[in-house]
Amino acid sequence: MEKHNNGNSPGTLYVVGTGPGSELYMTGAAAKALETAETIIGYKTYLDLIPSFLTKEKEVISSQMMKEVDRCRESLTIADSGKKVALVCGGDPGIYAMAGLVYELARENDYSCAIEIIAGLAAINSCAARLGAPLMHDFAAVSLSDLLTPWELIEKRLRAVAAADFVTAIYNPKSKKRTEQIVKTREIFLEHREPKTPVGIVTAATRENEKIAITTLDNMLDNEITMQSTVIIGNSQSYTWNDLIITPRGYRGKYSL
Template sequence: MAGKIYVVGLGPGSEMEMTCEAQEALRRAEVIVGYHTYLRLIPGYLKGKEVFGSGMRQEIVRCRRALELAASGRTVAVVSSGDPGVYGMAGLVLELIAQQGPEVEVEVVAGVPALSFCAARLGAPLMHDFAVISLSDLLTPWELILRRIEAAAAADFVIVIYNPRSSKRQRHLLEAREQILRHRSPQTPVGLVRAAGRPAEEVSICTLEGLEPEQVDMQTTLIVGNSQTFVWKGRMITPRGYRLPS
């Protein structure tokens, strides 16, 4: 009899930010599959479990192993940071089943996505329409990413940027900033949250013009305000449009 796969969102990083549903799915699992870095965030849930971990760019390997285990009747948890349906593992698990099988039960367990957690740390920057764009070009051509940034900037969306900079992508953030500056004031607020929900967490706000790429790495999430976003007492606020009493 086929088993089951839980695709579990761990949230930003600590157990406090995990949902009760995510914690219960990890308890039910016989096997936990994930990226080594994410597995290190949940040591208490690995005790007494079979664990299959792998490194960066091994997502397909992990998902196939999870499917093999579930097909043999095991209950498996595939873990993602944040929410598994936001740049996470849920889509890949379902794609592989749709294309290749086997027919196993899959339950996607939502987690707190980085954009929500980071927005809370910064104040209320996502109170109006926003777009989320990853600057990683491993799976998406850079020219397409730039077109999406251009479209979001021109439409005055607040822009959440994932994967803004890595050791191999030194200029991508600079090019993205220049694209946004074509449509935004240099004084547009930009929020930076690094290592969200972890011991080394850092939160800061700068301007679009003053954004220094050296401040940013792969653990950083950026939130670029729209034309109405302002900073008050260290908090980013994007007005929803309410008519406030005078």
């Protein structure tokens, strides 16, 4: 077993979800972990969203995008040396973020620091609230990034949830280089749902540059979709009202509304 901690008692790694962006949507537990930490590590965009009083007079390590493995390894190494470290994730560390990778690295390399996952509001929570109530029935989340997952599996999953009428949240819909997956996704859903099915596109939820578009499956590609967007496709019962998307739970059939 490789030694990482140079004889010190190992410390703690907090994997902290800071939510969608605005400080208002951070939990008390996340703020407390950042306050407790001696070292704060994260991707620059997310670090910049943390209120400065939580980071001042601390070691702050800003990491590049795409360097997730390095970032997690560095966090574990510093925590193993005896420090309290906060690894910052936008959204929820447990949803398409760093929680899993931290555990995978800890397991493969026998790190012995304590690891605590602090949940945060994921895009699925914050974008849904900005759109009205689109997720109110069974839903699925699918990432279109084929960097770590073969497209065949992504397509299989899209077909399954499209056919079974799940409200579907599309993560990582598009990047500069990766533009065709969202086109294909729309085609798959059109095989199972009406062209007028409501679609919401939320970019940079709760941040200064937030953009919200309410559109349809038919017209969704006429709207700007970026790396920071989450796309929510309604189910067969979803409708729009006052620029909101509402998916009924089924009360109307059972109660007089």
